[in-house]
Amino acid sequence: MMGSLPVPTASIDAHAHLGSGFQPWRGRDLAEDLVRTSAERGITGTLVSTLGAEGLLEHPRPEELRAANEITRRAVERWPENLFGLVYLSPEHIRASIEELQRHVVDGPFVGVKLWIALRSSDRRLDLLIERIAELGVPVLQHAWYKSVGGTPGESTPLDVAVLARRYPEVLLQMAHLGGAGARGLRDIAPHANVVVDTSGSDPVLGEVEYAVQQLGADRILFGSDAPIRDPATALSKVTGAAITDEERDLILGGNARRLYRGLRRT
């Protein structure tokens, strides 16, 4: 009978979520389930954000941003060795977002920013917020996808990310969802060295990570699961099952995240 395949150790999952939009799958506590499930797969650090205290909010109001980030804060305080917070902001509410940045990044332990689908990242209304983020020097995890069906007006494509990257070359952008970018999305971001991509998004497509390594280089790819929307074990297989070198795999599974997110270096 087959035994289990080796599990990589000390990996960093650069894209996961908390919040009441998701149900725990083992006990009553989503954060605890995430930490335990990840640990079994050798994932010792996870970047988490909460997209709403009551479901997933595409256009959160200021008080909803605050409530969402409180969920992340409580989890990060409870699991300081395993969970690392990204503050959820909305360019539709610049003042509230800058206050949240102050609260959680300047005065708190969060290590970066999460932007979702309120406005496209190429929208000029992001400018004030991005300029403050540039001053702080923290990375931005920006959702992006080339969808043939089901997109929303504020949802960024990789081209929107490329536009933002060109205008703010000093800001590090982690473009979410290699699985939603496709070859076209990789072409869009390839010229911009300040954009990295995470491996989350859709199914574990064969050859996807190999192709991204060829197009961007392994030092611009981060492992991300998008748990609990997806399964950390399955998401990890995108990288463990890829025909790449051990050195490239190590970069994707943790080396790059530790280099790019200051707060993760101690993990």
Add this chain to the structure above:
Amino acid sequence: MIDVSCFVGDGPLVRPEHSSAAAIEARLRQAGVTSAGVSAMPALFTAAPRQANDVLISSMVASDFFVAVPVLNPTDVDVVDQLEEHVKARRRVIRIVPGCHGYPATAAYELHRACVARGVTLVVQLRIVDARSVPLGLHLPDVPVADVLSLASSTRSAPLVVAGARAQEAHQLLANGPRSLHVDLSLAEEPDVVRRLIAAHGSGRLLVGSHAPFLTPAAVRAKIDAAGLPLSVLRDVTVDNARRLGW
């Protein structure tokens, strides 16, 4: 580990270097697969799949790894005759792809009954890729779960395998379908997916499907490994259920 669902040959959604029989067999073996039921990739993209089946079958004659799973179109007037040919050649599993070929799953009632009469297992492909990523111009709609439940319930004792269900669809199918309905794990994904499916529905109706070369075979292996199953349950899911159904 027996893989009940993979594909060989060229198609619009997979890079050619990943879709040859040799490339797929190497990837599957790496993931611990010892034999695999394989359909012709080109048969997914033509509503007249007969020629693609013939090419696949002739190329698999000498294989000690792949078992050919022909793709049939139940709207063909001679589909039962085609099935009969496969039965004579000792093929015990066939696949239909309603979303790719453009008919409802309920169009397969007659074919399903013919399968029952001949001891053949019918695989219904629910989807082949994430609909959000299907290139414009390629129409590959998902198959509604309700249609599959209707088909499965029409001949309740006959084995029917659903390939490509999402996790919630797999729960829905196993909860509401007859005991003869099985699902593969290829596109089912949620944390602890295998444990949760077994806890809710038992291990007797789950099958390993890699869905290679659309997906990396490492994925289904990762799902199995993550479940940490007792040996007897592991054997059900990875070998015995598939053998019982004709793989």
